[in-house]
Amino acid sequence: GAVVSQHPSWVICKSGTSVKIECRSLDFQATTMFWYRQFPKQSLMLMATSNEGSKATYEQGVEKDKFLINHASLTLSTLTVTSAHPEDSSFYICSAAELTGLNGNTIYFGEGSWLTVV
Amino acid sequence: AQSVAQPEDQVNVAEGNPLTVKCTYSVSGNPYLFWYVQYPNRGLQFLLKYITGDNLVKGSYGFEAEFNKSQTSFHLKKPSALVSDSALYFCAVRATGTASKLTFGTGTRLQVTL
Numbered sequence: 001g002a003v004v005s006q007h008p009s010w011v012i013c014k015s016g017t018s019v020k021i022e023c024r025s026l027d028f029q030a031t032t033m034f035w036y037r038q039f040p041k042q043s044l045m046l047m048a049t050s051n052e053g054s055k056a057t058y059e060q061g062v063e064k065d066k067f068l069i070n071h072a073s074l075t076l077s078t079l080t081v082t083s084a085h086p087e088d089s090s091f092y093i094c095s096a097a098e099l100t101g102l103n104g105n106t107i108y109f110g111e112g113s114w115l116t117v118v
Numbered sequence: 119a120q121s122v123a124q125p126e127d128q129v130n131v132a133e134g135n136p137l138t139v140k141c142t143y144s145v146s147g148n149p150y151l152f153w154y155v156q157y158p159n160r161g162l163q164f165l166l167k168y169i170t171g172d173n174l175v176k177g178s179y180g181f182e183a184e185f186n187k188s189q190t191s192f193h194l195k196k197p198s199a200l201v202s203d204s205a206l207y208f209c210a211v212r213a214t215g216t217a218s219k220l221t222f223g224t225g226t227r228l229q230v231t232l
Binding site: 004006034042043044046049091093095106107108109110111112114 | 219
């Protein structure tokens with residue numbers, strides 16, 4: 001199946017600083033990528049939909065100025081958590097939609113990034 | 119609005135026995151249905167999907183799922199469970215024409231014991 005790479009896997013940052021998480025589709029082009037947040041023992045919460053070359057669409061309740069999303073190419077989307085606070089500590093997962101080829105309509109996920117804000 | 123229900127928080131099964139993880143959905147129009155598995159501290163791995171065609175879908179690692187339109191269900195099954203199948207399983211749905219936005223269930227933890 002298609003591969004989505006997410007980096008870093010683990011990151012620790014100080015309160016007030018910003019941290020960037022990258023999501024790359026390695027063997028397919030993804031015009032649409034998604035960013036999720038997962039709390040322990042809970043399901044995935046969609047934060048935003050990232051479209052290549054345009055502004056991201058944020059879900060209700062997600063602060064767009066705090067969670068900056070950039071989708072500059074067909075294979076890369078980035079999530080920047082700005083002015084991080086301990087409550088932003090979470091597991092962040094990206095996914096990419098492959099809408100063409102044999103795997104059409106399937107969404108593939110990255111391995112996730114653990115963010116700890118201290 | 120579309121939704122997914124996974125009624126069981128946890129399913130326990132002995133190795134070698136068949137397993138079923140339940141999923142029901144609600145969506146306008148025809149659904150695209152997916153199963154994903156998540157191991158501890160990892161992302162989600164795609165298992166299988168139903169788009170159209172045969173109601174019985176076969177996926178990775180010996181898993182299969184049956185689409186039942188009248189019952190709006192898409193239960194995940196495996197004839198013989200392995201200890202290594204122990205993980206968190208998510209069912210997801212999206213309607214056709216909604217630009218790939220998935221709605222997930224709350225997840226079911228599968229525990230396979232010797």
